[in-house]
Amino acid sequence: MAGNTFGQLFKISTFGESHGKAIGVIIDGCPSQLPIDLDFIQSELDKRRPGQSKITTQRKESDTVEVLSGIFEGKSTGTPIALLIPNEDHRSKDYEHNKDVYRPSHADYTYDAKYGIRDHRGGGRSSARETAARVAAGAIAKLFLKHHGIEIFAHVSAVGTINAPHLEDLSIEELLHLREDNIVRCADPATAKQMVECIDAVRKDGDTIGGKISCKVQNCPVGLGEPVFDKLHADLGKAMLSINAVHGFEYGSGFSGTEMKGSEHNDIFLPASGNPKTLTNFSGGIQGGISNGMEINFTVGFKPVATIMHNQQTINAAGDAAEIKGKGRHDPCVVPRAVVIVEAMAALVLADHFLRNKVTKLD
Amino acid sequence: MAGNTFGQLFKISTFGESHGKAIGVIIDGCPSQLPIDLDFIQSELDKRRPGQSKITTQRKESDTVEVLSGIFEGKSTGTPIALLIPNEDHRSKDYEHNKDVYRPSHADYTYDAKYGIRDHRGGGRSSARETAARVAAGAIAKLFLKHHGIEIFAHVSAVGTINAPHLEDLSIEELLHLREDNIVRCADPATAKQMVECIDAVRKDGDTIGGKISCKVQNCPVGLGEPVFDKLHADLGKAMLSINAVHGFEYGSGFSGTEMKGSEHNDIFLPASGNPKTLTNFSGGIQGGISNGMEINFTVGFKPVATIMHNQQTINAAGDAAEIKGKGRHDPCVVPRAVVIVEAMAALVLADHFLRNKVTKLD
Amino acid sequence: MAGNTFGQLFKISTFGESHGKAIGVIIDGCPSQLPIDLDFIQSELDKRRPGQSKITTQRKESDTVEVLSGIFEGKSTGTPIALLIPNEDHRSKDYEHNKDVYRPSHADYTYDAKYGIRDHRGGGRSSARETAARVAAGAIAKLFLKHHGIEIFAHVSAVGTINAPHLEDLSIEELLHLREDNIVRCADPATAKQMVECIDAVRKDGDTIGGKISCKVQNCPVGLGEPVFDKLHADLGKAMLSINAVHGFEYGSGFSGTEMKGSEHNDIFLPASGNPKTLTNFSGGIQGGISNGMEINFTVGFKPVATIMHNQQTINAAGDAAEIKGKGRHDPCVVPRAVVIVEAMAALVLADHFLRNKVTKLD
Amino acid sequence: MAGNTFGQLFKISTFGESHGKAIGVIIDGCPSQLPIDLDFIQSELDKRRPGQSKITTQRKESDTVEVLSGIFEGKSTGTPIALLIPNEDHRSKDYEHNKDVYRPSHADYTYDAKYGIRDHRGGGRSSARETAARVAAGAIAKLFLKHHGIEIFAHVSAVGTINAPHLEDLSIEELLHLREDNIVRCADPATAKQMVECIDAVRKDGDTIGGKISCKVQNCPVGLGEPVFDKLHADLGKAMLSINAVHGFEYGSGFSGTEMKGSEHNDIFLPASGNPKTLTNFSGGIQGGISNGMEINFTVGFKPVATIMHNQQTINAAGDAAEIKGKGRHDPCVVPRAVVIVEAMAALVLADHFLRNKVTKLD
Known part of the structure; x- marks a missing residue:
């Protein structure tokens, strides 16, 4: 009810503040007997970890995951899986200079107004650090989906005005290889190069920039989604919009579909013996809210990070004018680290709907 | 769990198929003692009703709302409010010709695959007729919000490639007057004229076209939204994406914000004695997921309606090629009737979060 | 959240007041393709219906169920099943004489204090009439359970100090026959006769009396219940305690088990090739909160009905002394009509847990 | 959905197995600004702790609570409060001898059947050790209730056939003093003495015995509870029945009320200027499911602990006959340590309904 829980059957609850002892997540509803590969969970966290390249924040956190419960002899037991990620680099003093002011376009003011408690230590619960817990939980959802043959792939499709071309029909394995070959996590090498240059220039200027992440899901069975x-x-939209800095979501034809005519947009079914395919896929793999077996695809838009290295005018808690100093360690562009968050949230939605679909029809 | 319920504290559950006896909604959690104006509920339904102008479907339904429970002597009692809207024009035979085929880009195939039941009578539960129940419930949410001074306004901001200009700073009362003065429900009269012409031409061509609806919320208190x-x-995004034909959602700076720099995008706080204002509002009235007291604004993208008056290639349930005839009565463009649905869903989200925010702080 | 919904996956929401237009229920989550026997639903309602014998209230209601949605060509479609039961005999004037006073041990005072709305027409939402909606929903849950071979049987095991003996090992079919052969619904004919005499004497005296209902479930699969x-x-306990007038619940050895020693109480497992049996069944078919395949059994205690035909001292809304007249039409003992309510609620719990158990293990 | 969460607005989720690294709880929905007294939380845990007297298990656990999140500068922040209780004494080898057999009247068999995973280490998730997490969460609920003046008191009212007399009208402070003055936690000193002797004799005999706990709530405001x-x-019933070993629940007149007549049982309202009182309180402080301002009272029945120091016949996972040895460290009677669990669960229910009641009426 207080918004810290996501999912219905494959359900996660995250907890923890950026500068407390630890953050963590409880996964409740993961079926028993699923083999849990802890190295895979850690490798996912490593993709979100700060300090991984020159275009991410230099804040240092190893983000080492610890299992407290729910796994026995390498398998899920059907009981809640509790994962803990201790906070290491909680230099609260980095935030002392901003203790009394509201940072522009951050959550400082709204949290203070809502709760009557000002936790000035770098965002507290509103910090994107919370998403590490989602990535850990999402890794388990991915293992569950992989067991059922479902695969998810996201990459950076835009930084500022630099857009990646439509990707050739490569396998997800190939795409992952291309994506992880550069620090911006765009699967098109030429575009990736431009993106890195752009972010680096923005960073040197003490500024930040927005971007987009595109995601697709392959081998999704027909029938997921509850009207x-x-x-x-x-x-999926709610999941993505719940990620820090996301301002937009579109799937299938998305906003460009608003300019199309029905005769262009309709996806014609092709004769087939098994699950039918469609000639086009403007539906983005979903019709009437239910997966139709085609590739699911969607795009997520991220605003530029609010923390910049410029001084800015703002106010303090009394409402008086104040200046905020541009100090600290932050990301010039959030999308390279957010790719794995988008994948994690998509995996959580799909795992949840996979389970929900199991009780739809009479046996 | 099966997806027919929306909201946590101000909660609605809809039921009913397009060609059954009735559709309806239960509103559970509306506080007691709220005066309920039934004429207002009906006037909201009239804005969604089919057959209201030449650019909407000619299907005839009076959509008359009937109260079954939860209202006593003109006020909510705190118990579930059940509203019923009988179906009148259920000409199932209009759909007989499509009984065995899957209509392209409709939910025929996915529902059949998911449930193993083919209700060929015009969409059944997937029909946009279900949204009438949402409009009725949304009208009660609007009454609740009005009691607290919160106002919502949506209008058609695009049809195909015709975009409305940014609206002048008019009051919501003035905007409503302008919007209801034309059949497309765009508050800019010149743009509205073009839109009507566009839709009419599309209609004559037996085709359909997409569009956008923009919505804003004024006087929203600070603190709504649960991280x-x-x-x-x-x-809000989930609410909008749950409306039939919606393919995209953006708020504040939206997708255009992905191209901006932090130094441009940050909303600077202005000194103030009460709730602070910001110089710009790229945040769309929401920071850290919580309303900040500024105007909330968002845009919703609708794909073109899938039912067109052209013959189309498709398949039947056996997977064999079939042709679907372009017959029946449908909307050439969904947005004029969807304006009040967008407002209803926004009202439901805000009423829910208004109540949720009441248990945030210790008394 | 407002307490009108029960269940997680097989979920019901009831609505309606005793003196409004209708009461009803939405069943959301019933799997598709279940054959729905409307005559069976009606026959269940007939067992709860007022006016069925000399020992029940003489209020007249046919309690005819009407299907609004969710059933197509005799089968559930997987969409919400809406059932309506119109109110016929809403003689509000029967209640006019009590308009200003709080009836002792009724919900008049607490509803007024909680909601600030006084619906004096015979209890409104707190009336046991609401349970008709549960019986209709429970009938569908029973059909679902029967499809899976699970059977439920309840009967009146005590009226006042008259207790039925432990029933011989009869089939549920035989027990049902014995139970429906008398108006008090006790499966032991000799005890039933005493009970009817007792209730009739109490009724003539203008008084009421309490009683107990015992229930058992056979062929329940191993594994239902979520720790x-x-x-x-x-x-099950919550379900039973939510029924009007219930003051106690016990299962297996129940309160008598509190006096036993572990060495007496432990149910010894017997060697077996399939699901093991236990020598005794003090566990009542449930161990660690999970069904173990043995017969599930529990007992529910009902207080005497609060409406009596005596004049009573009470207060009005201003807190002043008032006298309440003993008039109207009410049950001298609630248990004969409550047997089918107990079964309905048990069926709803089991159907819900049956579905929940389907997502426990990896496929 | 998987049953590890309790409450709607004041919601807890517990995790952890008896022989894993730790158990813990997330409290989500505790309002911000509540002063949190960690010493009080620890003192509550100390009352449930094993090894506290000669009549409890000699298993050694300090049950030291650690705060991971949600508390800042001594107050709740409105974000999830995560509490961790590390497991210290996880001598799994104590359970090695029972690795292959199902202990009678334990959850070994049902867990194995349900999840397909056998965690033989002392019960895993089904162990009563999980209730320590509830006690920690319940302590925070108690702090919340105390802030609103609501007080809860439970004590052991029966061990085997030894029943405590009805307690004189003492203040809760006095009752607590009397209760904590003896190791069985019965507020009547003479009865307590008999109970201790009884349990000690049972213990020496290697056996166990059942008992009852009675609980009351004072100063509960009118209006809590959602019909x-x-x-x-x-x-409350569900909360109590979810505690390990509980087989029965009754409130107010309880099962003895089933033998009464309405004319005896009705609680007559007394004229008053403020909240009315009733002459008797057979309603147990609750009418129509809603608190009426009188003292709330209920009784909980516990079966004897299943682990006894006798050898018992049982079966192994293959279904073959096996003998189980009477070894290990367990409680001869669960009620002395369960008093604080009953209070904790009652506090959680009341805190939840206190918050739920805040959104009932229009402001």
Whole structure:
């Protein structure tokens, strides 16, 4: 109810502040007997970890995951899986200079107004550090999906005005290889180079820039998604919009579809013996809120990070004018580290709907 | 769990198929003692009703709302409010010709695959007729919000490639007047004229076209929205994406914000004695997922309606090629009737978060 | 959240007041393709219906169920099943004489204090009439359970100090026959006769009396029930305690088990090739909150009905002394009509846990 | 959904197995600004702790609580409060001898059947050790209730056939003093003495015995409890029945009320200027599922602990006959340590309903 829980059957609850002892997550509803590869969970966290390249924040956190419960002899037991990620680099003093002021376009003011408690230590619960817990939980969701043959791939499709071309029809394995070959996590090498240069220039200027992440899901079975309100794309949209800095979500034809005519946009079914395919896929793999077996695809838009290295005018808690200093360690562009967060949230939505779909029909 | 319920504290559950006896909604959690104006509920339904102008479907339904429970002597009692809207024009035979085929880009195939039941009568539960129930419930949410001074306004901001200009700073009362003065429900009269012409031409061609609806919320108190997952814009996004034909959602700076720099995008706080204002509002009235007291604004993208008056290639349930005839009565463009649905869903999200915010702080 | 919904996956929401237009229920989560026998639903309602014998209230209601949605060509479609039961005999004037006073041990005072709305028409939402909606929903849950071979049987095991003996090992079919052969619904004919005499004497005296209902479930598969909080018996207990007038619940050895020693109480497992049996069944078919395949059994205690035909001292809304007249039409003992309510609630709990158990293990 | 979460607005989720690294709890929904007294939380845990007297298990656990999140400068922040209790004495080898057999009247068999995973280390998730997490969370709920003037008191009212007399009208402070003055936690000193002797004799005999705990709530405001399904006593009942070894729950007149007549049982309202009182309190402080301002009272029945120091016949996982040895360290009677668990669960139910009641009426 207080918004710290996501999912219905494959359900996660995250906890922890950026400068407390630890952050963590409880995964409740993961079926028993799933082999849990802890190295895989850690490798996912490493993709989100700060300090991984010159275009990410230099804050140092190893983000080492610790299992407290729910796994026995390498398998899920069906009981809650509790994962803990201790906070190491909680230099609260980095935030002392901003103790009394509200940082522009951050959550300082709204949290203070809502809760009557000012935790000035770098965002507290509103910090994107919370997403590490989601990545850990998402890794388990990915293991569950992989067991059922479902695969997810996201990459950076835009930084500022630099857009990646439509990707050739490569396998997800190939795409992952291309993506992890550069620090911006764009699967198109030429575009990736431009993106890195752009972010580096923005960083040197003490500024930040927005971007987009595109994601696709392959081998999704037909039937996932619950009409009316829990349409698959509605739950994907909520999942993505709950990630820090996200301002937009579109799937299939998205906003460009608003300019099309029905006769262009309709996806014609092709004769087939098994699950039918469609000639085009403007539906983005989802019709009536339910997966139709085609590739699911969507795009997520991120605003530029609010913390910049410029001094800015703002106010303090009394409402008086104040200046905020541009200090600290922050990301010039959030998308390279957010790729794995987008994948994690997509995996959580799909795992949840996979389970929900199991009780749809009479045996 | 099966996706027919929306909201946590101000909660609605809809039921009913397009060609059954009735559709309806239960509103559970509306506080007691709220005066309920039934004429207002009906006037909201009239804005969604089919057959209201030449650019909407000619299907005839009076959509008359009937109260079954929860209202006593003109006020909510705190018990579930059940509203019923009988179906009148259920000409199932209009759909007989499509009984055995899957209509392209409709939910026929996915529902059949998911449930193993083919209700060929015009969409059944996947029909946009279900949204009438949402409009009725949304009208009660609007009454609740009005009691607290909160106002919502949506209008058609694009049809195909025709975009409305940014609206002048008019009051919501004035905007409503301008919007209801034309059949496309765009508050800019010149643009509205073009839009009507466009839709009419598309209609004559037996085709359909997409569009956008923009919505804003005024006088929203500071503090609505629950981090981490139930951010106000995440719940608004899910609400909008759950409306039939919606393919995209953006708030504040939206996708255009992905191209901006932090130094441009940050909303500077202005000194103030009460709630602070910001110089710009790229945050769309929401920071850290919580309303900051500024105007909330977002845009929703709708794909073109899938039912067109052209013959189309498709398949039947056996997977064999079939042709679908372009017959029946449908909307050439969904946005004029969807304006009130967008407002209804926004009202439901805000009413829910208004109540949720009441248990945040110790008394 | 407002307490009108029960269940997680097989979920019901009831609505309606005793003196409004109708009461009803939405069943959300019933799997598709279940054959729905409307005559069976009606026959269940007939067992709860007022006016069925000399020992029940003479209020007249046919309690005819009407299907609004969710059933197509005799089968559930997987969408919400809406059932409506119109109110016929809403003689509000029967209640006019009590308009200003709080009836002792009724919910008049607490509802007024909680909601600030006084619906004096015979209890409104707190009336046991609401349980008709549960019986209709429970009938569908029973059909679902029967499809899986699970059977439920309840009967009146005590009226006042008259207790039925432990029933011989008869089939549920035989027990049902014995139970429906008398108006008090006790499966032991000799005890039933005493009970009817007792209730009739109490009725003539204008008084009321309490009683107990015992229930058992046969052929329940092993594994239903979710630790830690949603233990099968905890959900059964809540279900029973939510029925009007219930003051106690016990399962297996119940309160008598508190006087036993572990060496007496432990149910010894017997060697077996399939599901093991136990020598005794003090566990009541549930161990660790999970069904173990043995017969599930529990007992529910009902207080005497609060409406009596005596004049009573009470207060009005101003807190002043008032006298309440003993008039109207009410049950001298609630248990004969409550047998089918107990069964309905048990069926709803079991159907819900049956579905929940389907997502426990990896496929 | 998997049953590890309790409550709606004041919500807890527990995790952890008896022989893993730690158990813990997330409290989500505790309002911000509540002063949190960690010493009080620890003192509550100390009352449940094993090894505290000669009549409890000699297993050694300090049960030291650690705060991971949600508390800043001594106050709740409104974000999830994560509490961890490391496991110290996880002598799994104590359970090696029972590795292959199902202990009678334990959850070994049902867990194995349900999850397909056998965690033989002393019960795993089904162990009563999980209740330590509830006690920690319940302590925070108690602090919340105390802030609002609400007080809870439970004590052992029966061990085997030894029943405590009805307690004189003492203050809760006095009762607590009397209760904590003896190791069985019965507030009547003479009865306590008999109970201790009884348990000690049972212990020496290698056996166990059942008992009862009675609980009352004072100064509960009028209006807590949500009809229809979430009646206050229904949620209390579920809470109590979810505690290990509980087989029965009754409130107010309870099962003895089933033998009464309405004319005896009705609680007559007395004229008053403020909240009315009733002459008797057979309603147990709850009418129509809603608190009426009178003292709330209920009784909980516990079966004898299943682990006894006798050898017992049982079966192994193959279904073959096996003998189980009477070894290990266990409680001869669970009620002395369960008093604080009953209070904790009652506090959680009341805190939850206190918050739920805040959104009932229009402001």
